[in-house]
Amino acid sequence: MSIPKDSYLGGYQSGLKQYCTYKSGFDHGLRGKEMFKECAAASPLFARGYHKGFEEFERQEEDKRLKEKKENERAEVLSNAIRRYGSKECTSNFQCVKDGTCRFNKCEHNGAACSSDYDCRIEGRCKSESEYVSSVGEWIQVRVCEY
DSSP: OOOOHHHHHHHHHHHHHHHOSHHHHHHHHHTTOOOOHHHHHHOHHHHHHHHHHHHHHHHHHHHHHHHHHHHHHHHHHHHHHHHHHTOOBOSSGGGOEEOOOEETTEETTTOOBOSSGGGGOEEOEEEEEEEEETTTTEEEEEEEEEO
């Protein structure tokens, strides 16, 4: 069964009027889709919504890119601090205790008298390290154990 061309085109135009709204344009742009030209021609509201939605899409993409860049820079600052102190990341001094070794009743790291490895624990402190990272334009702070 075939549909008369006039009926088809009338239904198509009716569908465009129902679909091509400000909201559907905004949602289309927010997903980063290309402009639906049929709607842009059928409704200026669709085009306005699309442009607002696409602006928001671009803003969110830029925020994601900056966040990822900042996370990468933070990881590099942390890695440098860990290398500098031969250490690890921390949030409190309790995390900055490491095992020592007791040999022949003396702690290997300082020569103190001991009866077990527990007596030779090394207690460090959790220290803040900050570095200005020009590529993200801010100070990045990390905390590492210092022994």
